Amino acid sequence: MRARAVLAATLATAALVAGLLAPASADDLIDKADQLNNKIDQTESALEGASARLQRAAAELERAQSQLPAARARYDAAASRLSSARERLALIRQKLRELRAQQVKVQTEIKQAERRIVRSETLIARIVRYQYQTGGYAELEVVLDSESPTDFVQRVMATQSVTDAQSEVVDRLNADKSVLAARQQQMQVTEQAIEATEAEAQKQVEQLQSLTDEARKAKRGVKQLISTRAHSLKVAAQEKAAEQQRLADLDAARKALQAQIAQAASTGTATGKLIWPLPGYSAGGGVGWRTHPVYGYRSCHTGVDISAPGGTQIIAARGGVVIWTKQELGGPYGNNTLIDHGNGLATFYAHQSGFNVQAGDRVAKGDVIGFVGSTGYSTGTHLHFEVHVNGVPHDPMGWFGGTKTPQSQFCP
Numbered sequence: 001m002r003a004r005a006v007l008a009a010t011l012a013t014a015a016l017v018a019g020l021l022a023p024a025s026a027d028d029l030i031d032k033a034d035q036l037n038n039k040i041d042q043t044e045s046a047l048e049g050a051s052a053r054l055q056r057a058a059a060e061l062e063r064a065q066s067q068l069p070a071a072r073a074r075y076d077a078a079a080s081r082l083s084s085a086r087e088r089l090a091l092i093r094q095k096l097r098e099l100r101a102q103q104v105k106v107q108t109e110i111k112q113a114e115r116r117i118v119r120s121e122t123l124i125a126r127i128v129r130y131q132y133q134t135g136g137y138a139e140l141e142v143v144l145d146s147e148s149p150t151d152f153v154q155r156v157m158a159t160q161s162v163t164d165a166q167s168e169v170v171d172r173l174n175a176d177k178s179v180l181a182a183r184q185q186q187m188q189v190t191e192q193a194i195e196a197t198e199a200e201a202q203k204q205v206e207q208l209q210s211l212t213d214e215a216r217k218a219k220r221g222v223k224q225l226i227s228t229r230a231h232s233l234k235v236a237a238q239e240k241a242a243e244q245q246r247l248a249d250l251d252a253a254r255k256a257l258q259a260q261i262a263q264a265a266s267t268g269t270a271t272g273k274l275i276w277p278l279p280g281y282s283a284g285g286g287v288g289w290r291t292h293p294v295y296g297y298r299s300c301h302t303g304v305d306i307s308a309p310g311g312t313q314i315i316a317a318r319g320g321v322v323i324w325t326k327q328e329l330g331g332p333y334g335n336n337t338l339i340d341h342g343n344g345l346a347t348f349y350a351h352q353s354g355f356n357v358q359a360g361d362r363v364a365k366g367d368v369i370g371f372v373g374s375t376g377y378s379t380g381t382h383l384h385f386e387v388h389v390n391g392v393p394h395d396p397m398g399w400f401g402g403t404k405t406p407q408s409q410f411c412p
Contacts, residue, residue, distance in 0.1 A: 056235075064229040071225050075218035082211040089204045096197045099190055106187045113180040120173035127169075246332075246377060247297050253332045254302060261338060261346055262391025264323045268343035270389045274317040274399040275365060277349065277385050278372070281308045284382070287395045287410045300411035302393035303348065303386035310353055310381040312372040315365075317347045317385075317399075322361045322369070333384065334376025337369055350384035351375050 285305035289298050320341035327335055333350035337357065340346050353373025357363060374381045387396040389406070398404030 060228055060232040064225045064232060068222070068225045068229070071218065071221045075215065075222050078211060078215035078218045082208070082215050085204060085208045085211050089201065089208060092197060092201045092204055096194065096201060099194045099197060103187065103190045103194065106183050106190060110180060110183045110187065113176045113183060116176045117173060117180065120169050120176065123169050124173065243297065247299055250299060250332045250377065254300070257333070257348070258388070258391055258393065261323075261348070261388050264338070265340040265346040265388065265391065266342050266344055267390050270343050270345035272318065272341070272343075272345070274347065274387070274396075275315070276400065277314050277317050277347070278306045278308050278312060278383055279315070281306050281312070283397070286397065287393075287405070287407075289411055300407065302407055302411075303350075303384050304396050305382050305384055307380065307382045308372045310371075310373055312381075313356075313368045314349055314352065314370045314372060314383055316363045316367045316369050317341075317365070317387075318345070319364045320346075320362070322357045322359055322363060324359050325355045325357060325370075329375050332377045334378060335370070335373060336376075339363065339369070344390040346388045348384075348386040348388065350386075351378045351382060353381075 283304040284307045285301065287301055287303065290301050291298050316339055318339075318341045320339045323338040323340050323346070325335070325337050326333075329335070335352040335355065336348065336350040337352065337355065338346060338348050349370060351373055352370040352375065355370045357367075357369045363369060372381050372383050378384075385396055387394050387399060389404075393407045395402060395405040395410055
């Protein structure tokens with residue numbers, strides 16, 4: 001709020017300087033400066049009307065809303081990659097099962113070929129031993145021992161069959177050895193494929209775990225944003241109710257204050273001047289309607305807000321009698337003081353941190369009556385200053401170069 005007040009004062013000064021360089025009346029310059037100040041003050045006051053908690057909730061809600069689509073997109077992308085990785089792993093495992101089945105089949109064929117080779121080699125060894133033992137004339141002796149031509153022919157044919165059988169055994173042995181060599185080579189290729197597929201499967205499993213973690217993290221992010229959004233909406237709803245109650249309390253307090261001032265202060269034709277209650281500090285918020293920045297509620301601001309550090313001395317705008325000093329820390333105005341200056345003129349000082357006078361004291365113009373604070377409905381240290389004429393709030397700036405406008409005109 002202090003930064004806005006400085007900005008308002010700077011811009012107002014700039015407007016005045018610019019006006020002095022052009023031909024214009026003093027009243028015109030003051031009006032232009034007031035208009036500029038009012039625009040800045042209205043924005044500042046509207047922002048002050050929203051509590052810090054509501055502003056945080058609104059910021060969290062906006063952040064959650066803006067980040068939620070991207071978080072959901074990250075989760076969808078991670079889930080899609082995870083699904084593709086699972087499908088790829090399923091294909092790899094299927095390929096691995098087929099390779100292992102092929103491995104078992106080749107192993108069986110190898111064993112069968114090895115058994116056939118053993119049998120063939122055993123049979124050939126027996127034939128060789130027999131031929132060695134008979135000197136190689138066994139077939140001839142069989143033929144010569146024939147008893148008739150017919151018997152001779154049959155013995156020759158039988159001998160040929162034995163020879164053919166021996167040749168078939170040798171051929172089968174060679175074929176089985178070729179099959180064995182081919183199957184052994186096939187087995188080597190299959191084992192290499194299995195090893196490569198197992199490595200690929202392991203890599204895919206690791207990638208799957210990484211993608212699973214990524215998907216879970218993305219899902220947690222979505223859930224967290226949804227939770228934040230729900231919490232922010234809840235806080236906003238609570239704050240809305242609180243703001244409604246605050247507005248109602250403020251309106252009620254304002255009406256009660258006007259009634260009390262009208263009853264307690266003097267009446268008459270207000271005359272005379274006032275001095276600024278915080279020398280060296282400019283007004284940051286003027287009179288008029290204020291609109292809540294979130295809900296659009298309107299409330300009438302009946303004084304000016306003057307930003308200053310906590311503990312800054314507040315002086316009496318004019319001599320008079322202190323009507324009251326009230327400690328209303330839970331109320332809209334916090335610690336506040338009312339001074340009656342006579343002839344229907346009264347000044348009101350709110351949000352004080354402490355008092356330097358008490359009810360019944362007579363004060364002179366410029367006496368220290370209290371200190372700047374942030375009690376009541378306040379978001380920063382400042383003085384809320386009002387001027388009342390016969391119980392009716394008037395624009396305080398009317399006593400400092402502006403127009404003495406009653407509430408009925410600045411809040412019609």
